[in-house]
Amino acid sequence: MSEIESVLHENRSFEPPTAFRETASINDLETYREMHRRSIEEPEDFWGEVARELPWIEPFESVLDWSEKPVAKWFGGGKLNASAVCLDQHLTTERRDKVAILFEGEPGDVKSYTYAEAHAEVCRMANALAERGVKRGDRVAIYMPMIPELAFALLACARLGAIHSVIFGGFSATAIRDRVADGGCTAVITADGGWRRGKVLELKKVVDEALAGIDSVHTVFVVKRTNNEVAWDERRDVDLLAAMAGASAERAPEAMDAEDTLFLLYTSGSTGKPKGIRHTTGGYLVGTYLTSKYVFDLKEDDVYWCTADIGWITGHSYIVYGPLANGATCVMYEGAPNAPHPGRFWELVEKHRVSVLYTAPTAIRAFMRWGDEHVTRFDRSSLRLLGTVGEPINPKAWMWYREVVGEGRCPIVDTWWQTETGAIMITPLPGAVSTKPGSACLPFFGVDAAVVDEDGTELGANQGGLLCVRKPWPSMLRGIWGDDERYRETYWSRFGGKYYFAGDGARRDEDGYFWIMGRVDDVLNVSGHRLSTMEIESALVSHPGVVEAAVVPRPDDLTGEAVAAFVTASPGCEPGDAFADELREHVAKEIGKLARPADIHFADALPKTRSGKIMRRLLRDVAAGREVLQDTTTLEDRSVLDRLSAEGK
Numbered sequence: 342m343s344e345i346e347s348v349l350h351e352n353r354s355f356e357p358p359t360a361f362r363e364t365a366s367i368n369d370l371e372t373y374r375e376m377h378r379r380s381i382e383e384p385e386d387f388w389g390e391v392a393r394e395l396p397w398i399e400p401f402e403s404v405l406d407w408s409e410k411p412v413a414k415w416f417g418g419g420k421l422n423a424s425a426v427c428l429d430q431h432l433t434t435e436r437r438d439k440v441a442i443l444f445e446g447e448p449g450d451v452k453s454y455t456y457a458e459a460h461a462e463v464c465r466m467a468n469a470l471a472e473r474g475v476k477r478g479d480r481v482a483i484y485m486p487m488i489p490e491l492a493f494a495l496l497a498c499a500r501l502g503a504i505h506s507v508i509f510g511g512f513s514a515t516a517i518r519d520r521v522a523d524g525g526c527t528a529v530i531t532a533d534g535g536w537r538r539g540k541v542l543e544l545k546k547v548v549d550e551a552l553a554g555i556d557s558v559h560t561v562f563v564v565k566r567t568n569n570e571v572a573w574d575e576r577r578d579v580d581l582l583a584a585m586a587g588a589s590a591e592r593a594p595e596a597m598d599a600e601d602t603l604f605l606l607y608t609s610g611s612t613g614k615p616k617g618i619r620h621t622t623g624g625y626l627v628g629t630y631l632t633s634k635y636v637f638d639l640k641e642d643d644v645y646w647c648t649a650d651i652g653w654i655t656g657h658s659y660i661v662y663g664p665l666a667n668g669a670t671c672v673m674y675e676g677a678p679n680a681p682h683p684g685r686f687w688e689l690v691e692k693h694r695v696s697v698l699y700t701a702p703t704a705i706r707a708f709m710r711w712g713d714e715h716v717t718r719f720d721r722s723s724l725r726l727l728g729t730v731g732e733p734i735n736p737k738a739w740m741w742y743r744e745v746v747g748e749g750r751c752p753i754v755d756t757w758w759q760t761e762t763g764a765i766m767i768t769p770l771p772g773a774v775s776t777k778p779g780s781a782c783l784p785f786f787g788v789d790a791a792v793v794d795e796d797g798t799e800l801g802a803n804q805g806g807l808l809c810v811r812k813p814w815p816s817m818l819r820g821i822w823g824d825d826e827r828y829r830e831t832y833w834s835r836f837g838g839k840y841y842f843a844g845d846g847a848r849r850d851e852d853g854y855f856w857i858m859g860r861v862d863d864v865l866n867v868s869g870h871r872l873s874t875m876e877i878e879s880a881l882v883s884h885p886g887v888v889e890a891a892v893v894p895r896p897d898d899l900t901g902e903a904v905a906a907f908v909t910a911s912p913g914c915e916p917g918d919a920f921a922d923e924l925r926e927h928v929a930k931e932i933g934k935l936a937r938p939a940d941i942h943f944a945d946a947l948p949k950t951r952s953g954k955i956m957r958r959l960l961r962d963v964a965a966g967r968e969v970l971q972d973t974t975t976l977e978d979r980s981v982l983d984r985l986s987a988e989g990k
């Protein structure tokens with residue numbers, strides 16, 4: 342493969358604001374560089390020290406064992422319990438009565454739990470689970486709305502040493518059945534329903550459907566949230582809140598080996614069945630603890646809100662494990678960002694005085710589209726730091742986030758990482774590193790990231806290539822559940838077992854900053870030039886009349902592949918030939934004629950996964966005029982695709 346040509350030019354740069362720097366725990370570039378150097382050159386000293394900041398039940402004897410590469414072992418001999426790291430350690434400190442979880446439901450109901458209260462809830466839930474036979478090593482599927490009991494469910498499993506497997510609450514019965522079967526789950530925790538855009542999402546009903554014909558599951562624990570009517574199997578179903586009410590608020594945490602599995606989380610690749618990504622206890626906690634501490638620069642009085650769903654890795658690492666291990670106050674919100682009105686997030690920011698906000702580019706672009714007035718009518722003066730994750734963020738959205746949401750005051754941390762990496766890998770440290778719109782900036786401690794060519798040779802400045810990681814890090818996945826060979830094949834075969842590669846393209850600029858160019862599968866080839874679809878999208882979106890764009894290749898006799906663009910126009914912009922021509926010229930001016938889209942399709946919405954990522958592989962079929970025969974079960978809204986396909990005919 343030749344290198345990927347980078348055509349995106351972005352020269353703006355923002356220093357950490359002085360006021361932010363004054364209180365930041367790492368506040369100059371030199372300190373970051375020295376700590377990073379040490380973390381790479383002396384990883385055992387570096388990570389040993391960090392790990393000792395956590396409460397261990399028994400101390401570890403070694404830090405890293407890489408002899409069974411690519412399966413790392415961290416903190417060998419050490420014993421700990423994830424729920425004790427998140428809760429118990431704070432009970433003997435002033436944090437005992439500090440709010441751990443501040444919940445708001447979609448209908449506006451608010452409930453908060455201090456660390457002491459959360460501890461009691463988790464112990465009660467663990468006892469209720471144990472009462473029905475859930476024990477160490479069992480796999481427990483969790484399918485719930487974003488309510489506090491979801492966070493408690495993760496921690497209750499962890500307390501017992503049971504392995505949780507959270508399935509996002511928007512997935513179908515088939516998706517649940519596949520995951521329950523693959524993991525060999527013996528219990529399920531769910532709710533009667535959850536609130537979504539004013540309606541009840543009937544979760545228990547979906548679970549009942551999923552479990553028809555599966556007999557490995559002995560118990561379905563049901564949290565009553567919406568009080569809709571549900572079918573009840575007396576032998577199998579347990580009213581969880583009732584069981585908790587009668588259970589003890591004490592339960593000793595199980596002493597887990599550092600390398601015992603903490604959870605599975607399924608991620609769908611572009612082909613094949615979903616992979617149960619396996620994370621273990623010690624390394625994962627150390628990684629999420631340290632990244633939360635430094636990337637979000639957590640302070641004792643912060644009100645921290647990560648808007649992800651706990652059904653994704655972002656919610657696991659940055660709603661539950663990382664922030665709670667740091668003793669932070671975490672906001673949890675049940676509903677949609679635009680229900681009952683498009684200013685809902687900002688209303689919550691004002692009401693709860695949120696100081697650190699972590700969200701996704703897809704949400705940011707949606708807010709841009711809905712209009713600034715829904716943001717600005719709420720007071721955002723409490724915000725001091727903004728974060729983003731999940732996709733490359735185009736500079737226009739980054740600038741909007743900075744100027745409109747953050748009033749130019751808040752640094753932005755664009756964090757690159759994956760379900761597989763467990764924790765943030767590439768990110769600015771907000772008090773130390775100048776940020777550039779669209780760049781995830783520099784590697785976090787212990788991360789030896791590089792951009793290489795097909796042979797694994799590191800590329801020079803601004804040459805696009807494959808993003809890989811050359812050394813093990815504590816929170817890395819340990820494997821794929823039940824399929825070690827697939828683990829090796831998927832992540833380690835590209836460079837003959839030498840480096841970790843999980844599919845993204847990137848370039849590094851002259852300052853060593855990383856610019857993620859999206860999935861390498863999304864690269865297109867026009868007349869022999871390999872271009873990143875994401876960069877063309879970014880050029881399109883920089884036009885004021887465009888809010889969102891997806892670019893895919895379409896077969897072309899002349900050029901091999903031609904650029905096909907799907908564009909959502911800003912309100913008030915008239916989609917049509919004239920506007921399409923204007924956009925073509927805009928791209929030609931921004932990037933070059935080479936990247937000028939041959940086809941422009943206007944769309945009121947783009948097909949996305951349930952976690953908000955644009956599904957370009959489906960758009961490829963639409964662009965080529967083919968019927969979409971691929972798996973579409975992870976689509977958020979199937980009708981978006983149907984509309985696009987119909988227009989193409």
Ligand code: WTA
Pocket residue numbers: 608653654655729730731732733734755756757758759760761781843844845857859860952
């Ligand atoms: C993409 C989410 C650019 C990337 C934590 C990665 C990003 C995939 C960024 C993992 C970012 C995530 N900039 N791209 N800041 N963050 N990605 O497993 O392609 O849901 O490989 O984990 O999202 O998605 P996942």
